[in-house]
Amino acid sequence: MTTEVISSSQAADFDYVIVGGGTAGCVIASRLSEYLPNKKILMIEAGPSDFMDDRVLKLKDWLALLGGDLDYDYPTTEQPNGNSYIRHSRAKVLGGCSSHNTLISFRTFEYDCQIWESMGARGWNFKTMMRLIDNLRNQIQPVHSRHRNQVCKDWVESCSTAMDIPIIKDFNQEIRETGSLKQGAGFFSVAYNPDDGRRSSASVAYIHPILRGAEKRPNLTILTHAWVSKINVSGKEVRGVDLTLKSGTKLTISPRLETILCAGAVDTPRLMLLSGIGPQEQLSNLGIPVAHDLPGVGENLQDHPESIIIWELNAPIPPQTTMDSDAGVFLRREIPNAATNNADPNLNPSKLPDGNIADIMMHCYQIPFCLNTQRLGYDVPVHAFCMTPNIPRPRSRGRLYLTSADPSVKPALDFRYFTDPEGYDAATIVAGLKAARQIANQAPFSKWLKREVAPGAKIKTDEELSEYGRKVAHTVYHPAGTTKMGAKSNAMAVVDEVLKVRGLSRVRIADAGVFPSMPTINPMLTVLAVGERAAELIAADAGWRGDGNPRL
Ligand SMILES: Cc1cc2nc3c(=O)[nH]c(=O)nc-3n(C[C@H](O)[C@H](O)[C@H](O)COP(=O)(O)OP(=O)(O)OC[C@H]3O[C@@H](n4cnc5c(N)ncnc54)[C@H](O)[C@@H]3O)c2cc1C
Numbered sequence: 001m002t003t004e005v006i007s008s009s010q011a012a013d014f015d016y017v018i019v020g021g022g023t024a025g026c027v028i029a030s031r032l033s034e035y036l037p038n039k040k041i042l043m044i045e046a047g048p049s050d051f052m053d054d055r056v057l058k059l060k061d062w063l064a065l066l067g068g069d070l071d072y073d074y075p076t077t078e079q080p081n082g083n084s085y086i087r088h089s090r091a092k093v094l095g096g097c098s099s100h101n102t103l104i105s106f107r108t109f110e111y112d113c114q115i116w117e118s119m120g121a122r123g124w125n126f127k128t129m130m131r132l133i134d135n136l137r138n139q140i141q142p143v144h145s146r147h148r149n150q151v152c153k154d155w156v157e158s159c160s161t162a163m164d165i166p167i168i169k170d171f172n173q174e175i176r177e178t179g180s181l182k183q184g185a186g187f188f189s190v191a192y193n194p195d196d197g198r199r200s201s202a203s204v205a206y207i208h209p210i211l212r213g214a215e216k217r218p219n220l221t222i223l224t225h226a227w228v229s230k231i232n233v234s235g236k237e238v239r240g241v242d243l244t245l246k247s248g249t250k251l252t253i254s255p256r257l258e259t260i261l262c263a264g265a266v267d268t269p270r271l272m273l274l275s276g277i278g279p280q281e282q283l284s285n286l287g288i289p290v291a292h293d294l295p296g297v298g299e300n301l302q303d304h305p306e307s308i309i310i311w312e313l314n315a316p317i318p319p320q321t322t323m324d325s326d327a328g329v330f331l332r333r334e335i336p337n338a339a340t341n342n343a344d345p346n347l348n349p350s351k352l353p354d355g356n357i358a359d360i361m362m363h364c365y366q367i368p369f370c371l372n373t374q375r376l377g378y379d380v381p382v383h384a385f386c387m388t389p390n391i392p393r394p395r396s397r398g399r400l401y402l403t404s405a406d407p408s409v410k411p412a413l414d415f416r417y418f419t420d421p422e423g424y425d426a427a428t429i430v431a432g433l434k435a436a437r438q439i440a441n442q443a444p445f446s447k448w449l450k451r452e453v454a455p456g457a458k459i460k461t462d463e464e465l466s467e468y469g470r471k472v473a474h475t476v477y478h479p480a481g482t483t484k485m486g487a488k489s490n491a492m493a494v495v496d497e498v499l500k501v502r503g504l505s506r507v508r509i510a511d512a513g514v515f516p517s518m519p520t521i522n523p524m525l526t527v528l529a530v531g532e533r534a535a536e537l538i539a540a541d542a543g544w545r546g547d548g549n550p551r552l
Pocket residue numbers: 019020021022023024025044045046047066089090091092093094095096097098100101102103104105106226227228229262263264265267268271476477478479510511512513521522523524525527
């Protein structure tokens with residue numbers, strides 16, 4: 001079972017402490033306790049357990065969790081080129097964001113692995129990523145036929161006809177076999193149980209078997225409702241963390257071996273900065289004593305921005321669905337290998353050619369997802385269908401920073417959306433909106449549509465589409481990169497290729513923050529793979545010799 005209480009005598013009895021029982025944290029807790037049965041592991045989660053909690057477990061109800069009591073709900077700073085009203089949901093519950101996301105599951109592309117390696121993430125190659133993803137415990141499969149409604153099926157068919165692209169039966173099989181996705185449309189693969197519609201989140205797949213007693217892990221303690229407020233640094237060594245239990249009791253945990261930070265791309269850098277680990281100038285200006293000057297903490301903030309185009313339907317959407325966003329389309333806008341012309345050395349330092357892999361992606365939403373259009377005065381149709389073009393490999397880079405030493409003040413998230421000097425990000429959104437209209441004009445999908453609600457027929461030129469597209473821009477909820485992995489020579493890297501924090505001993509980071517750059521696809525499987533690899537690396541340092549598979 002999970003617990004909300006540990007005593008001060010227990011506090012000194014752990015070998016490893018995992019901060020954050022989220023997507024990567026759950027993988028690491030499960031694997032480390034399996035690989036190292038003689039080591040004691042504590043995982044600390046700020047939120048409650050999701051075990052037997054159908055509010056969380058029923059995938060279709062995901063939207064109801066956003067903005068509620070299980071959401072940290074981070075605002076963004078003013079975005080002069082984009083939308084300043086975006087709220088970034090981050091889950092506060094066991095399983096982290098995999099407990100409130102849509103569980104769309106894509107394998108990492110080979111190209112993204114090559115970019116990572118070119119940025120100093122040695123060993124994070126495609127072969128290794130595929131091995132790690134093969135090893136995941138989540139139940140992942142294409143949306144079941146019983147969850148495919150006719151509107152969505154017609155949409156996929158129209159994507160294929162209008163754009164002259166194939167229908168892909170299994171996106172992940174395609175990535176596994178060819179290394180990427182080029183143009184194509186199809187139903188997503190989703191981490192869920194098609195029989196009961198429940199999530200196969202990180203906690204369900206990795207922790208629930210332990211909570212049910214189906215797997216015995218006497219060496220693992222899962223502490224919920226406990227907030228980690230400080231990483232304790234002595235000299236150049238991390239000694240552990242301070243935390244507050246649900247009861248209000250404060251404890252210091254000093255693991256014998258390592259502290260592993262898995263609080264996510266927002267809360268890991270936030271905790272590091274509040275603990276004095278980060279850019280010296282920022283910390284000194286706020287009066288936070290500097291424990292370790294590390295300039296990259298909070299920098300390199302990335303996301304998948306998306307925009308939206310909305311139609312009113314002339315009939316209600318049939319009820320079959322997994323979570324109202326069951327299918328998607330991948331397109332290619334630029335000429336082959338255009339990425340080699342990218343002048344920014346921080347984005348593609350080795351000028352790696354991108355062939356003709358997808359550079360536009362679109363989800364469909366079978367609900368009125370009108371939160372950003374309504375503010376501009378557009379109406380909200382009862383029966384709606386939305387397409388949300390996003391930027392798979394965005395070029396704008398932002399930063400996360402503290403504005404106060406007060407730990408209750410949320411950090412500033414400045415994504416700097418649509419600020420890349422070449423205007424690549426904005427152009428991708430315009431191309432996506434135009435493609436969406438082409439698809440909407442194509443039968444059989446076109447037969448379902450009554451009218452375009454937003455932006456509406458009056459918005460036509462590229463300039464108009466760009467302005468609209470950026471004003472109503474939203475997030476696919478994929479912040480990453482704020483504690484990036486990189487080569488020793490890169491002063492802005494926060495962790496090395498084995499996830500150890502630069503210049504400090506006995507501490508690693510394993511969450512979406514370590515991504516050197518954003519993978520082309522929705523990132524959850526890549527985060528789970530980071531968790532799997534972190535567990536292998538940590539266990540190997542403690543003498544684990546693996547399961548007989550070669551470690552690349
Ligand atoms: C609404 C939404 C929809 C998404 N949909 C998809 C999708 O369909 N497919 C996809 O691939 N990706 C999706 N994503 C992105 C994906 O879910 C995340 O990238 C991924 O889950 C992040 O994992 P993580 O381990 O980095 O962090 P998290 O999963 O966020 O884990 C961090 C954990 O740390 C805990 N924590 C934080 N601070 C502290 C502290 N100080 N003390 C103790 N505990 C702390 C948190 O409570 C949380 O449980 C979505 C995200 C959101 C928000």
